[in-house]
Amino acid sequence: GPRHVDVVVIGSGGAGLAAAIQAHDEGASVLVVEKMPTIGGNTVKASAGMNAAETRFQRVKGIHDSKALFYAETLKGGKNKNNPALLHRFVENAPQAIEWLADRGIMLNDITTTGGMSIDRTHRPRDGSAVGGYLISGLVRNINKRAIDVMLDTTVTGILTENGAVTGVRLVNDENETLTVMTHSVIVATGGFSANSDMVVKYRPDLAGFVTTNHKGATGGGIKLLQDIGAGTVDMGEIQIHPTVEQSTSYLISESIRGGGAILVNQQGARFFNEMETRDKVSAAIIGLAEKYAYILFDEHVRVKNKAADEYIARGLVTSASSPRELAAQLGMDEHQLSATLERYNGFVAQQQDSDFGRTTALRNPINQGPFYAIRIAPGVHHTMGGVTINPDTQVLNTDKQAIPGAYAAGEVVGGVHGGNRIGGNAVADIIIFGTLAGHMAASRAKSGL
Ligand code: ADP
Incomplete structure (x- = not known):
């Protein structure tokens, strides 16, 4: 007869692997x-890190944070549309999710920030490398150790x-067999x-023609699959465009570059917006420029602290120069304007106050140490906030908000x-928090005799 297992996990991104490990354990x-x-799914491409408030690693660094503030800033960033019960569970379980990873040899103990957060709470690998590859290889190591199929x-x-x-x-394998x-x-x-793109444009006709940062499987x-068994959906039109995507490769330039101290300038060499605003607002500002693109600009201070920057250089995405003047020449930009922009911005860093655009975070270093770097970017489709409805225990809800027995997401x-x-x-916080919870819920169901 057909094979039987206690739990089937569909998808091998961060959520699926975390769920599988927890259910096994x-x-x-x-x-x-x-x-x-x-x-590894799209998780392998995750760049910034994993947000959590009140963690051991924050305490070690003397960072004072609170779950209440994390909740408030996520809700504000989400335009007050977040489901409060899900968001409460998310914020509450975030520190234990950081520890769940640490217990399995996945250490996210370097901390930075991203747009919309006022406190350093974005946990990433110690060497400042992108979180996704590190996370997936650590989860795969744990999957292999347990011989999970x-x-x-x-x-x-x-x-x-x-x-x-x-x-x-029901499954179909690569030999077209149904199992x-x-x-x-x-x-x-x-x-x-x-x-x-058909599904994106169905919900958001304004996003026709946009590149995407995502892997093919998204x-x-x-x-x-879940709608076919009665699941409800919510927020399907809430689709995020990420502001800093290199357009010829669809390669995402991590927010941690801005979080490390980079600025955005237009083709004239002028800043035009608070770089540390949320993704929706920064994207709208870029689309609002006549040229509809911008440059992310940084110096050696930023590069040495971000492994990702070296990757962008290796991939040929970066224009570099020994002076701002030479950089401006290479970008076809007015050199006087660019120099004036840097001088003014460096003054804001010294005063820790941005009088032009009100940037309050990541005013880390003056941009004055060569080489100087620029990457031309524009927005791309990045994350779909909408999807199936669940309760805070990850049980899938049908269109009448009743749990569908045995379905978790x-x-x-x-x-x-x-x-x-x-x-x-x-997003990385989401997949570990709710992935491990789904694994726990499914394993409990199996233990109850099902
Ligand atoms: P998350 O970040 O939520 O974990 P990811 O995009 O990282 O999501 O991973 C989802 C994974 O699920 C991808 O690797 C994708 O290829 C896989 N997947 C999507 N649909 C199916 C399906 N019907 N059957 C099996 N795998 C699927």
Whole structure:
């Protein structure tokens, strides 16, 4: 007969892998199914870090933070549209999620900030490298150590139910064989739909023609799988464009570069906005420029603290020069304007006050140490805040807000946590917090005899 497992996890991004590890550690038998040929989903591309307030690592650094402030700033950034119950659970469980990772050898003990946060609470690897690759390789190490079964190149095409409760999943593998796996618990961790341009444009016609930062697998299939068994959706039109995307490669330039002290200038060499505002506002400011692009500009101070900057240089995305004057020449920019911009900005850093645009965070160093670097950027589709409805225990809710027995969801496939705009560093927090919770819930269901 068909194979039976306690828990089937659909998707091998951060949410899926965290769920699988937690369910296994609570004694459940687990199968992870991934449609792409590689593990890691879009999580592998995550750059900034993982937000959490009141963590051990903040305390070690003497950073005073509060869960209440983290809640308030996330809600403000989300334009007050976040689901309060989900956001409460998110903020409350964030420090333990940082510890859950640390217990498994994944140390996010360097701390920076992102747009919309007033306190350093974005946890990242010690060497300042991008969080995604480090996180996924650490999770994969834990998956392998436990010998958890991961089927790659295999797509879940249907969730089976009986009397409204989950009984199994249907899979299609890369040889086009259809398989059935029996289970009483399925965790849908299939990510968002930024790479499905038809679906993006269906909800947001204004985003036609935008590039996306996401991997090919971000097509939103998991939302359909759950809708087919009755799930409700929320906030489907809330789609985030990220302000700093290199357009010829669709490569995202991490917010940690601005968080490390970079500025944005227009083609004339002038600043035009508070670089540390939330993503929606910075994106709107760039789209509002006549040229519809801008440059992210930084110096050696910023590069030495950000591994990501070296990666951008290695990929050929960066124009570098020994002086601002030479940089301006290479970018076809007015050198006097650029020099004046830097001089004025460096004065703001000295005073710790930006009289032009009100930037209050990451006024870290003057931009005065060569080489000087610039990357031409414009917005791209980055994150879909909408998705299926869940309760704070990750149980999928149907259109009448009733839990569907045996169906759990976590990560970007879920709607409501981030409201109208996701704060940088909150997606990685989301996937670990709700991924581990979904794993716990599914394992408990298995223990109860199902
Ligand atoms: P999150 O950040 O929420 O964990 P990711 O985008 O990192 O989401 O990972 C989601 C993963 O789910 C991707 O690797 C994607 O290829 C996979 N996936 C999406 N739909 C299916 C499906 N129907 N069957 C199997 N895997 C899927």
